[in-house]
Amino acid sequence: MKRRRKSPQRWHRIASAAEMPLPMRRNAKKGFASGMPRFAKTWCCWSESTRSRKPIFSAACRFTFFSDCRQNHSTNRLMKKYIVFSLLLLVACKGKSPVDPPPDPDQPKFKVTDFSAPEACAGCHPNHYEEWRTSMHAYAFVDPVFFAMNAAGQQKTGGQLDQFCTKCHSPIASLTGETPPFFDPASLSPISKQGVSCDVCHTITKINEPRNAEIELKPGRTKYGSLANPAPNPFHDSQFNALFDRSEFCGGCHEVQNPLGTNVEETFSEWNAAALAGMSFDCQDCHMPTYAGEAAVGGPQRAEVHRHYFVGVDVPLVDFPGADIQRRESEKLLQNSATMTVTSATAVSAGDTLRVHVSILNNKTGHHLPSGVTAERQMWIALRARDQNNNVLYESGQLDANSDLMDHHSELNPNADRDLTIFRQRMFGVDGNEVLFFFEAKTVENNMIPFLATKTATYKIPVPVNLSGTLSLEVALKFRSLPPYFLRELGLGDLVAKVPIVDMAQESRQISITP
Incomplete structure (x- = not known):
């Protein structure tokens, strides 16, 4: 029986086969493509039996293999290897596509307009707003002691202290790029001057590490909190987050390791070492006590609504709303x-x-x-x-x-x-x-x-x-x-x-x- 002669195959670029890369020319006889993964034009396989070109490679790393290429056993093995190799190249090419560039670490993560001002919350949450505006959270970025300390730190470290202080005292200012090492407080946007405001805490979705502001914020329509059954409203969506009733939430800022690796504030670690976690006794129990009432105007009556004075041992040292309230409550706490x-x-x-x-x-x-x-x-x-x-x-x-x-x-x-x-x-x-x-x-x-x-x-x-x-x-x-x-x-x-x-x-x- 006369053995059928296999059709010879040649590889051509549509423009000119002579311009084919050398690795591909060497492998053209084997019936598969190899060489560089990205091409501006299409490579084709020429079949003498069908007298036609069929695309093997196309632009943007898309590869197609056709059955009229040589089908001997060794070629199939090699084809499988190159298919796997090509798929890997596809993944690599996709990751580096200019359509999806990596984030620029020097660019601000958010815009100021991504966040809501506390006054926007006051209409529905007047009690929370009035309590917060007297708090040390609201005072955090108008405090002259903070500004003097941060300025001294930037000067002594040549600006290397950078965002270390601001990322807790005003996360919005830090995340929107308003606070380079030697920033002018007068240049800050109003919402940045409001320190640890409503939309800072209520857009936190995760505490990566309970220290040094290792927190993740997701500003937008959804606000997060401790209510397991929040009442629907037309102004924003509400989502329960168990973090809000746990000490780890506060540890995001109230645990500080300085740039030299020294633990200089360990309030969260102290609480953790006291084994109070197992007793369900958290920071919020003392510093955000509860009362019976409405969480929002017109909302359902709740047995436990948190205060937002955030009382501690510090008090305002300059004119500030409700300074007398903070002094009185701080004294009672002490x-x-x-x-x-x-x-x-x-x-x-x-x-x-x-x-x-x-x-x-x-x-x-x-x-x-x-x-x-x-x-x-x-x-x-x-x-x-x-x-x-x-x-x-x-x-x-x-x-x-x-x-x-x-x-x-x-x-x-x-x-x-x-x-x-x-x-x-x-x-x-x-x-x-x-x-x-x-x-x-x-x-x-x-x-x-x-x-x-x-x-x-x-x-x-x-x-x-x-x-x-x-x-x-x-x-x-x-x-x-x-x-x-x-x-x-x-x-x-x-x-x-x-x-x-x-x-x-x-x-x-x-x-x-x-x-």
Whole structure:
């Protein structure tokens, strides 16, 4: 039987076969295409039997193979390999298509117009709006302390601090490109000046990591919140997000690791270490307490609607709506944070030493006491002993003429108060010396009180030999959010007198003097 002669095949470019790439010319005899994956024109297979061209390659990486190419066994194997290879090239080409370019990291992620101003929410949520506008969230990007601190950080780091501070204090300003390292606060859009506004929190869809503003926002028609059954309305869609009732939501900003890798604020970690998560006790329980009422005007009555004062230990230091409300609520919070116990003898002999033990139990907070960036906070024990003529016999925790505590930060009386008990964090730079600013801290030394822990200070008060009658003892646990020396370093000495000192707990007693 005479064997049928197979039709010879030649490969041609429509324009000229001579212009065919060398790898394809070498492989044309095998009945398959190879070589570069992208072509401006079409490659064809010429069949002597059909006297026609059929496309093999076409522009934009589209490949077609035809049955009239050689069909021997080895060719089929090679064809399979090249089909797989071609599919891989298709994927690669699609990923790099100019139609779908990768996002430019230097371009703002959002536009200012992507977000709704808080005033747009006020019509339906007047209570939430009025509470928020007095809050430290609303104050976050008009705070002169913030602006001075950020400016100092940018200057000291040559702008490398960049968005580190602004991405929490005004996420909208940061995400819309309004805050380059040396931005002018006067140039900000109104919504950026409103700090942590309604549309910041209520467009958060995910917390990637509970620290350093590792959050994902999705501005648009849908607003997210803690209501499992939100009432429909014509203004926006509503979607339940379980994050809104969990501490991880707050940890997105209230947990800070500085650019040197040092943990300078650990409020979320402190809460987590206290094992309160298993008890369903979260930040919102204290800082966003609930009441019965409407979440929106005309909406259904609900047993639990969250307050939006976001009360903490900081208060406005410049004219700001509802500043008196924040001061009052902050004072109430501080006075419900710890239990102080004073232990001493009820009588002491003249010439002896009166020992006074002051214990502070952190049993009401759920995190360390104090918390936050506590190098910028002061919580201390103030104690004073007087005789019956009101003469001071002993004192600790008092202030100098600059309103500073008399520790090593005092310019007037450095280290004069050797018995000072202060609960706070100290920060040290790469050279081991103490630093004032969080972005310079390489290591920290903590002297806060963990949740459910107690710390005790003992004071030894010498009683004069000629003293008689009674000795009065006054003890207080005091707090202020910013120390005077820190404000002066920022050039804000005029704000020192505006920082309130709160008595978190106080006790007084009379000690009898025996001969």
